[in-house]
């Protein structure tokens with residue numbers, strides 16, 4: 001197994017010192033939005049959080065205006081309703097300065113041991129941790145090319161008794177950077193892996209790629225690149241309106257548009273979105289196929305997870321830019337890690353995870 005991993009010629013797995021971020025994305029502040037915060041605890045947390053962010057980033061606090069929904073705290077401590085009016089400029093400033101990175105991508109598999117064997121032996125990943133939640137009847141396995149505190153990894157979910165899922169048409173593939181695609185493909189073939197596209201230059205371009213399939217049919221694109229600290233480098237999702245998606249990921253998520261490439265010959269355009277340069281960070285590769293507005297999502301691929309310093313503010317910003325918050329911010333029962341979840345314009349899900357709570361989970 002060690003030899004297999006070595007012959008993959010994957011990059012040295014040194015931790016990322018820091019996630020380099022640029023601030024190239026710009027957008028106009030146009031309107032204000034309102035959101036309701038349902039409890040006093042959350043309202044007080046938000047106040048503390050604003051102060052915390054000011055201390056952390058040295059930026060001015062968000063402007064909160066009194067509205068009919070505002071927090072009404074009597075001397076007896078009763079809260080009628082809570083609400084905030086978030087100024088877009090401040091939201092933009094905060095989201096760009098928030099400490100964000102892609103943590104992991106979550107998807108379902110039908111046979112955990114089979115997938116772990118394939119990822120470790122054919123893709124050279126390491127099994128980082130496993131957790132079984134019998135009361136919820138599922139098991140997770142985390143695999144990747146370096147420790148979770150500094151690397152993007154996969155989180156596999158096995159639901160007891162479910163051995164098959166529908167991958168749908170919207171999910172594209174995961175990208176893995178390797179130094180020699182042909183050698184990697186040979187190794188994968190020797191291990192019995194399925195190669196769906198032989199090594200060679202990408203159609204309409206020069207970079208050498210290949211595609212393989214894992215035991216559940218998830219596609220992995222092998223991309224020939226020099227050494228990188230983050231070999232697990234892309235999640236490709238298909239979208240129905242690329243400009244709308246780019247704007248959403250820039251404004252609501254604070255991502256940068258790292259690269260956009262149109263391939264008219266093959267009738268598609270891709271946009272790379274992320275929290276730092278592609279050679280050092282995993283990115284979202286959003287693909288628009290000319291004229292295709294909708295895709296089937298299936299039930300196999302689940303979501304990406306992104307670290308944040310404040311899930312409450314994150315949810316506010318997502319709402320401010322028209323995103324759908326599917327899980328209001330707050331601690332998860334049992335483990336107390338604070339999260340919030342939302343969907344993008346195509347319905348692709350993201351879970352934001354509190355950075356400090358996540359670090360505690362890894363201890």
Ligand SMILES: C[C@@H](O)C(=O)SC[C@H](NC(=O)CC[C@H](N)C(=O)O)C(=O)NCC(=O)O
Pocket residue numbers: 172197201202203205207209221238266268270287289
């Ligand atoms: C280098 C980087 O930009 C790529 O590898 S793009 C890979 C390319 N993507 C697409 O074709 C996307 C559109 C396609 N219709 C889809 O929805 O998946 C690709 O897969 N090329 C295949 C090839 O054989 O070159």
